[in-house]
Amino acid sequence: MVRLENVGLRYGHGPEVLRDISFVLAPGEFRFLTGPSGAGKTSLLRLLFLSLAPTRGFMSVFGQDTTQIGRSDLPLLRRRIGIVFQEFRLLDHLTTYENVALPLRVAGLAEEKYRADVMELLKWVGLAEQARVMPQVLSGGEKQRAAIARAVIAKPQLLLADEPTGNVDPALAKRLLRLFLELNRLGTTVLIATHDTQLIAQARMPVMTLEQGELRLAA
Amino acid sequence: MSMSEKTSHRPEPIIPPKAAPLRTLVMAMAVMCYLAVLAAGGLVLINRSVEAWTGDLEREITVQVREVAGRNMEEDLAKAAAILQATPGILKVTVLDEKAAIELLEPWIGGIDGLEDLPVPRLIAVEIDPDHPPDFAALDTQLRNEVPGVSLDTHKRWQAELTRMARVLTTLAYAILVLIGICAVAIVIFATRAALEANREVVEVLHLVGARDSFIARQVWGRFLKTGLTAGIIGLILGILTFFLAAGAAPESFAAISREFLSLTSAKLLQNYLVLLAVPLVATLICLITSRVTLMRILKSLR
Numbered sequence: 414m415v416r417l418e419n420v421g422l423r424y425g426h427g428p429e430v431l432r433d434i435s436f437v438l439a440p441g442e443f444r445f446l447t448g449p450s451g452a453g454k455t456s457l458l459r460l461l462f463l464s465l466a467p468t469r470g471f472m473s474v475f476g477q478d479t480t481q482i483g484r485s486d487l488p489l490l491r492r493r494i495g496i497v498f499q500e501f502r503l504l505d506h507l508t509t510y511e512n513v514a515l516p517l518r519v520a521g522l523a524e525e526k527y528r529a530d531v532m533e534l535l536k537w538v539g540l541a542e543q544a545r546v547m548p549q550v551l552s553g554g555e556k557q558r559a560a561i562a563r564a565v566i567a568k569p570q571l572l573l574a575d576e577p578t579g580n581v582d583p584a585l586a587k588r589l590l591r592l593f594l595e596l597n598r599l600g601t602t603v604l605i606a607t608h609d610t611q612l613i614a615q616a617r618m619p620v621m622t623l624e625q626g627e628l629r630l631a632a
Numbered sequence: 633m634s635m636s637e638k639t640s641h642r643p644e645p646i647i648p649p650k651a652a653p654l655r656t657l658v659m660a661m662a663v664m665c666y667l668a669v670l671a672a673g674g675l676v677l678i679n680r681s682v683e684a685w686t687g688d689l690e691r692e693i694t695v696q697v698r699e700v701a702g703r704n705m706e707e708d709l710a711k712a713a714a715i716l717q718a719t720p721g722i723l724k725v726t727v728l729d730e731k732a733a734i735e736l737l738e739p740w741i742g743g744i745d746g747l748e749d750l751p752v753p754r755l756i757a758v759e760i761d762p763d764h765p766p767d768f769a770a771l772d773t774q775l776r777n778e779v780p781g782v783s784l785d786t787h788k789r790w791q792a793e794l795t796r797m798a799r800v801l802t803t804l805a806y807a808i809l810v811l812i813g814i815c816a817v818a819i820v821i822f823a824t825r826a827a828l829e830a831n832r833e834v835v836e837v838l839h840l841v842g843a844r845d846s847f848i849a850r851q852v853w854g855r856f857l858k859t860g861l862t863a864g865i866i867g868l869i870l871g872i873l874t875f876f877l878a879a880g881a882a883p884e885s886f887a888a889i890s891r892e893f894l895s896l897t898s899a900k901l902l903q904n905y906l907v908l909l910a911v912p913l914v915a916t917l918i919c920l921i922t923s924r925v926t927l928m929r930i931l932k933s934l935r
Contacts, residue, residue: 462840488843488844490842491841496840502833502836502840504646504834506644506834508644511644515838515841516841518646519838520842
């Protein structure tokens with residue numbers, strides 16, 4: 414699914430924010446990525462999401478060498494990846510329902526085909542009542558759930574999430590974890606960057622730790 | 633009402649419709665279209681006017697007979713008239729009498745008593761068949777051989793002057809149209825950039841959820857279509873109004889041509905209005921093509 418060998422990343426002429434990162438994420442795996450703030454978790458997720466290119470080393474996603482991936486290949490590859498940003502990145506002029514349905518709409522699906530699925534997912538993440546409201550009136554936790562719903566609605570092969578439970582209470586975090594585990598059970602490879610030790614303990618899945626740009630694998 | 637029923641309405645546009653740069657674009661493009669209508673209409677009017685004026689000149693030539701010592705003017709006039717009448721391609725020959733010749737001079741030298749005693753050249757107005765004109769060179773030679781002091785004025789010099797003036801004005805009108813076109817392209821490029829900048833976050837999110845550039849371009853296609861058409865129609869209406877106003881204020885000969893140009897019963901109705909209708913169509917095309925090319929180029933620069 415994902416392979417990194419001695420990958421390094423630097424922004425412009427600055428110091429390397431990621432150094433000699435090597436790991437393999439096999440299809441169907443579930444892993445956590447943790448580490449202190451500023452360790453490079455978000456940068457690593459952006460690399461995997463193909464919005465950054467490594468400055469050195471080898472990286473492949475879905476078996477494709479990323480140096481060989483052209484700009485025109487990106488849309489189709491990104492449709493296979495779901496991503497939850499720390500800052501949510503919801504569109505303010507669209508309702509919660511429309512934000513969640515966006516990946517399906519962009520993929521060219523007719524609304525009749527996805528309406529029921531989107532509503533079901535909104536119910537699952539506890540946003541059915543907020544389906545028609547704009548993101549401005551949602552709380553931080555609600556926005557986060559909407560962002561998660563948008564990332565998983567198209568049943569991606571790879572799910573990347575940056576602090577997906579950062580703004581929700583433990584009960585809801587547990588519910589969201591169940592959603593991720595369920596997706597994983599259905600075949601989605603999941604990588605979750607988080608500080609939430611409780612979440613990691615509950616899931617009992619392998620953890621990778623990033624410290625000062627270097628990666629450590631732990632059971 | 634259940635949620636699924638509520639959301640069955642048409643989805644919101646993915647790119648927010650309240651893009652201020654496009655309102656400014658309508659205004660700027662409307663001005664461009666107005667100028668283009670004036671230039672295009674002016675182009676047609678110039679050509680029609682010159683056609684009408686040179687047409688009049690083509691239908692008539694003038695033969696001038698100067699007084700030559702020892703010759704009888706009236707006999708020379710009759711002789712020249714007879715030659716003219718016998719020439720094929722000539723429809724009508726009118727010998728202007730002495731009084732008419734003096735009257736023609738009056739605007740130049742004023743009413744002077746005793747002008748009859750001076751050797752005033754006499755004129756023969758000749759109406760010719762414009763479709764089968766006579767051989768002017770042969771006619772000139774024949775007249776000169778038979779009647780000394782005769783000269784033939786085919787108005788060719790005036791026609792050439794008019795045609796040259798028309799050509800200069802026509803070239804100028806085309807150049808203005810090209811400049812307006814270039815200016816319109818530049819305006820659309822600026823507006824597209826501004827509209828995209830205003831929606832940068834939306835475009836980034838669309839890319840992140842796997843939207844192709846062509847999908848993003850399609851989201852704003854309709855808006856540029858509407859912008860071009862609205863601006864074109866505003867420019868067209870203002871332009872036609874200006875022509876009506878100008879037709880009322882212009883000198884009679886030009887006003888008549890302007891009125892005929894705008895008249896709904898004119899024989900060239902379709903042709904006249906097609907020239908003007910081309911303006912909003914071209915404006916819309918400029919809007920669509922330029923915005924698409926600009927958009928795709930900017931989107932390509934984003935990852």
